[in-house]
Amino acid sequence: MRTTRTTRTPRARLAPRTPLKAALGLFAAAVLCLTPQAAAQPGTGSPSGTVTAEHRAAADPAYKILVFSKTAGFRHSSIDDGIAALRGLGTANNFTVDATEDAQAFTTGNLAQYKAVVFLSTTGDVLNAAQQTAFEQYIQGGGGYVGIHAAADTEYDWPFYEGLAGALFHSHPAIQSATVKVEDRAHDATAHLGGTWQRTDEWYNYRTNPRTSAHVLASLDESSYSGGNMSGDHPIAWCKDYQGGRAFYTGGGHTDESYTEPAFRRHLLGGIRWAAGMTDADCRPETGYTSLFDGSSTTGWKQAGPGGFTLADGSLTSHGGLGLLWYSAKEFTGDYSVKLDWKAAGDDNSGVFLGFPASDDPWSAVSNGYEIQIDATDAADRTTGAVYGFKSADITARDAALNPPGEWNTYELRVTGERLEVFLNGRKINDFTNTDPARSLAQGHIGIQNHGDGDEVSFRSIRVRQGGGGQEPAPxxxxxxxxxxxxxxxxxxxxxxxxxxxxxxxxxxxxxxxxxxxxxxxxxxxxxxxxxxxxxxxxxxxxxxxxxxxxxxxxxxxxxxxxxxxxxxxxxxxxxxxxxxxxxxxxxxxxxxxxxxxxxx
The missing domain is CATH 2.80.10.50 (Trefoil (Acidic Fibroblast Growth Factor, subunit A))
Known part of the structure; x- marks a missing residue:
């Protein structure tokens, strides 16, 4: 934001990475302008699990992945369909697929050419000791892993692999429809989905719950089908940073039909892109957060000043201003951590405010609180990741973690006393301590800014965790x-x-x-x-x-x-x-x- 009350002349926008905003449902015809009177009404989302495109608007740099589908146990008939689907995704998204069932591909020299290795419904012991060592070194050197379905039914006696996959297969009921709860809608593998995703597959039970060591992207509603045995907490897709590399796993993909489902194909594409380092995300384990905005209701929030936010597809998108949508239901004191997902359409301006008193004047937050900025191109202390007007982000770290316009990012804003740490997609990019006796990070409200005409920034999944701790920065x-x-x-x-x-x-x-x-x-x-x-x-x-x-x-x-x-x-x-x-x-x-x-x- 700007610290003057003059009207902002919008800059020429950077071209978004994707022209598919309509496909993302952010500007559906039936939208709700959030005035204080209407703010509590639910928005209109896209149908659960729908997706209209798999393509990126701006291509990733060309890269290669290895698809490995060797089986030493049960063999899935869907493997051939899976390989074909991955080749199709590669053709459309600028990556090349090498597919093999020859474990001799696992040498240090050969693996070095791939950004990610996909274990496509592998089963049993598929690598010998030397091949395992080569793969371990590949991951430790920054390589990516994607596990699909029976990748969790693989290498039970290899501890490194169990840690990489996140959890191993225990059992499964019959193929049936189930409700998938989408827990993270910022990760590229799930950003295209609604809050729930109804689909048919063979739903694995796992020997352990990966939630403590991985970031859960989606889980199963065990009441929606028969045979779940994970006591109501049943992760089915997750991601994690692991020993220097990246690991993504999805439990879907048993059926042949999975690989013709647009939503599932887009899910796989997002997992591959993240594992290959083409996009970033916060893949630290997350527990203990309470939702302030879950995508359906803005109960407890108030609009201060002109303009507002449009609620559609579970997101709040800014329009007009200068104004502030702030959480009036509670003032936060002591130590706390705020997490939220945000996306800028182009070179747009917004921010997240902390530590300001209750007020219907948005300028009160400017004068009495602190803004963590969202703005692609401005002075160092006024661009994305900065504590606006007070401290620049570590620009090198910020640029390494930042996803471009049109893609989602995640902030964690961790307050410990008067110290504020800013994490972008799991990477620490700013560390600021308040020394102004007239302000306090440790007492006040939380708000998101609608900066002005032409500024289009969306927010999802605003949540808070009270008390010390927060999450450690990702390695x-x-x-x-x-x-x-x-x-x-x-x-x-x-x-x-x-x-x-x-x-x-x-x-x-x-x-x-x-x-x-x-x-x-x-x-x-x-x-x-x-x-x-x-x-x-x-x-x-x-x-x-x-x-x-x-x-x-x-x-x-x-x-x-x-x-x-x-x-x-x-x-x-x-x-x-x-x-x-x-x-x-x-x-x-x-x-x-x-x-x-x-x-x-």
Whole structure:
């Protein structure tokens, strides 16, 4: 938003990624303008599970996926239909499909060419030990996994795979129709769906509930069919960041007919795009949130100022203004986390307000609260992810996490006392502390802005979790760059405990892909950056070691560019005074020299 009361002249808009807004149902003929008198009325959604197109308006960069359908147990007749469907999706969406049942495709060199590997109704033990190791390294190096249906009936004795898939098959009832509850309508695999999705398939029961380790996208209403045995909490599609890679699973896809269903095909496309890194999403596990806006009713909300929001297809879309739709039913105090999904049509302006007093004047929120901005092109402290007028987002992190106009994004706004952390699609992009005694993040209301004519921003699924904690940021994976632009590197790409860690010319290999964990760890090749023996003396060896959660494996990036081991109080240091390929890193007293400056993913 702008801090003056002058009328905004809309900018020329960036072309949206998709011209299919009508297909998304955001501007259906029967819409509801949310005045305070009408705000509580339900909107008109599209039919459950409908979808009108599979194509992207602006093509993703060309990429390849591997579809693997080897079976060592039951073989699904739908595999051939699945391969054909995936090839069709690839042709329409700029990716190439290589399909195989030959496990010898699982080598380090061969897998490196693929952005994602799809396990299409595989069953039983399909990979030997060497092939499993190659696939583990592929995932740890940033690769993507898509599991379809019986991918959960695969490799029961391989713990890595169970973690990757999220849950393994237990049993199934007869094929029948069931109601799928869509829990996340921002992820590209489910954004096209309504709040429920009625479809027929073979509905798996799973040995464990993946909700604690994965982000559930959709679940089954066990009262809508016979044979569910997961005590009413029955996830059926989910996503997760896993050991440096991305994993998506859907339980659908048993029947031949699944692969001609437009909604299911679009579901698969979204899972593939996310696993391949073409789009981003918040795939952290989510529990404990209470809905403030669920897509059907705006009870408890009030419009302040001119303009308003249109309610259609479970979304609120801004029009006119400058105004604010704010949650008047409750003031939030103490620690809390707000999550919501948003989408800009182009170069549009809006924002989310926190910590403002009750008022029918939208300018009260400007003067007394804080706005987390949504705006594609503005000054650094006034663009998407900024605390408007106070602190810019980390633009590099923001750009890496941001989906383009026409696609959904998710904000988490985490308030701890007077500290505000902003997460975009699961990645932390801003960290701001209020020092103004006239304002307080820890007390006030929540609101979304309708900025003015020509600004078109939509919101879905506004929810809040009270109390401390929130969610840890999703792991970040990439190069750790140090002195002379060289990368932190595992010697020879080996993963044995005690392997030397060094600096080396950056080459994009798995030996240089590090995952920054929310627990303070730095991981490569499935193991952790470790201070030998938990030592603290200058020159103590830094090595790769099996992760054990000890202080020897905790690292904290500092504002001066150093990376410190808190247990010892000393820094990660490239040894010596000349730094060539193969120079070892070790522990050393912090001095902020060039050999102690690191850039993390």
């Amino acid at each position: 970040r994976t990439g190069e750790v760059k140090g002195v002379n632009g060289k990368c932190l590197d595992v010697d020879g790409g080996q993963s044995a405990d005690g392997t030397k860690v060094q600096v080396w010319t950056c080459n994009g290999s798995a030996a240089q892909r590090w995952t920054v964990g929310g627990d303070g760890s730095l991981k490569a090749l499935g193991k952790c950056l470790d201070v030998s023996g938990g030592g603290s003396a200058d020159g103590t060896r830094i090595q790769l070691w099996s992760c054990n959660g000890t202080g020897a494996q905790k690292w904290a990036a500092q504002s001066d560019g150093t990376v410190r081991n808190p247990q010892s109080g000393k820094c990660l240091d490239a040894s010596g005074g000349t730094w060539n390929d193969g120079t070892a890193v070790h522990l050393w007293t912090c001095h902020t020299g060039p050999n102690q400056k690191w850039t993390l993913p």
